[in-house]
Amino acid sequence: MIEIASICVASATGFVDKLSPLSYFSQDGYAQGWAFITRWFLTGLWARIFAVLFLISAFWQGVYRQKIVLGIIFFVLALIITYTGGIFGKMFWWST
DSSP states (O other): OHHHHHHHHHHHHHHHHHHOGGGTSOHHHHHHHHHHHHHHHSSHHHHHHHHHHHHHHHHIIIIISOOHHHHHHHHHHHHHHHHHHHHHHHHTGGGO
16 A cells, blocks of 8 residues: 555656656756746737737626626736736846
């Protein structure tokens, strides 16, 4: 019985290791990838476009189509896009 539990833990650990991005990228490459995503999508023009589209979608879904949950989801996505760019920009200040 103990051997079966250790096999399950070992196989679960292998699965979790496959999910880790650091097993595929170096730490520096991983940080540079997130810095690129931050610069490209979460700051500047793209962030404003995504935020406006999500706010329009939130209004359309929540008010016009009466799908309140979907409207809230789009609103939360707009908030995440809006505020995460500034947070990630401060976190990866050395790569800009």
